[in-house]
Amino acid sequence: MVDGMPIIRPDSPPPTWPVLLAEQHGVVSHHQLRAHGFTVARIAAEIRARRWQQVLPRVYATFTGALPPEALVVAARLYGGPSALLSHRTAAERWGLLPPGPTLPIEITVPYGRSAVSQLPFVLLHRSRAHRHLVAATDPPMTSRADTAIDVAVAEPDARAARQLLTAILGTGRVSPNDVRRRLLERPPLRYRNALDEAVRMVSGGVQSVLEERYAVDVEQAHGLPAGRRQQPVVVDGRALYEDVVYDGAGARLTVRLDGRSHLQADVALKDRRRGNAAELAGRASLVFGWREVSTTPCVVAAEVTTVLLRSRANLARNTCSRCSGEVVSA
Structure with missing residues (x-):
């Protein structure tokens, strides 16, 4: 477990049922339930009896009531599948690039072509053709610091807001302007490219806020x-x-x-x-x-x-x- 987050390793042998529930804060996928011997009828019976609840398609909480933040993140990642990365504002807050804000929605990025609903009650799903190049060596998996900074800036409503947000993020010192500059060259954003280049240039020249x-x-x-x-x-x-x-x-x-x-x-x-x-x-x-x-x-x-x-x-x-x-x- 890293930073209070459970480690989901889909390629490893499945842990025992108690260990799985503990690591994933009581949230499990349909695939994991089936791997532990739960039939479709048994899953439906637990939900009808209100001992469990379905929180996302094919994702269940083995308890009732509101899900704590950690369980919501696990649910989002299980819904996104083994390749899901925490991204955008969710990743930015965990990297310390942005101050904590509203817990929801939880933003994840999956490979382009992944079949899933993009926006659910508490999950905002993004798709990326460059998915495999975004992964940081973290547990849980997240987009890299530089990619995260670019993603949240590009999500702003206009170029000036994007430039100011990237300036503020670079001013934290938690991500290098050189790393962002390199990623802008390797992975040009669809919009605000000039504004983001200008933010990197200004911060490199001493602008800090x-x-x-x-x-x-x-x-x-x-x-x-x-x-x-x-x-x-x-x-x-x-x-x-x-x-x-x-x-x-x-x-x-x-x-x-x-x-x-x-x-x-x-x-x-x-x-x-x-x-x-x-x-x-x-x-x-x-x-x-x-x-x-x-x-x-x-x-x-x-x-x-x-x-x-x-x-x-x-x-x-x-x-x-x-x-x-x-x-x-x-x-």
Whole structure:
């Protein structure tokens, strides 16, 4: 058993009945029941007597009442068959790529051509022609970290949401941008390819959160600002801290700090104050923006950054985007 999950080995000799029930949280398939001597009539009798219940086609719980989460996962995997992989959001949560959410539906991936209903009360089944290339060496079997990250991003409703989700996943550090880049080449997604490539490129360049992605796209790129350098080290109180964006490479001694939710924590707030003081003592301009400003008024943010950059770069053009006319922009 791994991470509380039972190990289902269809190619191994069947375990004894008590062991099977214990490993699979009381959930069994029709095939397993027949292998243990249960006739079709006996199975039907157990269900009629309400000692058992059918939870999915050819999958049964040997008890009544609601199924606990572990039993639901076993049922989904038994329904999908020996090749079923936990995938998409279900796999993403188990890999730690996404925070825990609603338990259902349980998402699994099976080989293309597998005959099964794609969506049942608590199972969402996906089919993949590349199934054998997705398998990670885990127990229970899941899609690989990189494939899982791509799958959940592609499931988003639009390209921008896909890019932001992949940016957030890569920002966890639990999956390598290089691994995702390689899988995008080996297994090109049917949609959002450019958006996912852009997410990998930005994270490789130092973007670490959705807030930083919004700043890079809606502030810098949309307004033609020079791309700042991300995650640049600065020594403060004898310790190496990191600035979100600096524009020294563009000829301006300007630091931009992006305050996300983590900056509300006391230790992070202290580091922010010390970095701010260090920048002031070093004669650097410093601007601080939070989620609200960057997400709702990026044009105002861009105007403020432009104003500071112009102090050092007289030839910097003032660029506008399609949203600028709708915001009060000062310079």
